[in-house]
Amino acid sequence: MSYDPPRPIGRLLLTPEDKDAPERVRRLRRLGLGERPEPAFDAFADRLAEVAAVPYAMVNFIDENRQFFAGLHAPDGTGSGGRPATAAAADGAEPPDVGRYMARDYGFCPHVVVRRKALVLEDVCDYPRFAGNPVVDEIGIRSYLGAPLIDRTGIALGTICVVDVEPRPWGRAGLETIKALAAELVEQIERRESGGI
Template structure:
């Protein structure tokens, strides 16, 4: 009896496949998350940016087609205009195929990229050249009711960062706090 041929193409995909996308989108709606910023999640993002000294931090919810930053802090945005300027800065929404959070959701584990350019899979992502992301640290938001990763808590920087074990502990701790808020329903 012969085994089926080995399909290596899935390992080469820059954006992981996401069979849970429709169920995740439905669960996020069930929890009360739609397409608007959440002030409490913006506060979590701001606190995470402060703790890690990163210029951008986010609570990122991922559906079938896109990533939505329900919580976002972007230091490049004029604070007089509020926590996020919809016409500038990092922005609230990104296609699913950009960035690194989709990898965290697919893996259901934290991802530490001190310099994304050191990894062929990540260094060719458009956010490296278009947005200037050089360093990434993210952890999944796991829904205890379904076991699905609903999104991430992440920080990015435009310079390489030695996040180390302290950064990993910090991002996991913040993800656990945010996760509790999310599963209670819309904060």
């Protein structure tokens, strides 16, 4: 009996087409979002990380080409990027820097924006569609929980997410929590737009 190793699944590993990107970019510009870090979003990311007990959390706005972490919590506490605890780091090698910008084909948030639904990946390696994403091998991400930020116009502006370098059993409670926090942040953005904050 012979064994055929699995072949790459091709399109399953690609970032989905984002037909709403031009409209999203116009909306983000009107709101003044997605071009600079903001202390309020960093504080929100800190809160996300604390609630989920994870090393990384983000408030992420996405355009046609990249993701921008307007809010970022990382283990180094700077909010300007961090160094995940990958196997390379354990061997003394320097892991890659994670900063405020990431290409659209890295990570899982672009999938959340296109799907317009929360995404729970307790162990990304269990999902062929996501296991081949560059953040798995290059950054060491093993677990993801994210929800879209859908504003009053119906546009998915971006996401909030938490990630870990170990598999995590998020469960129903994690899903409900991330969705509730996304709704809370959308309310803050809308109050800001109306001059409330």
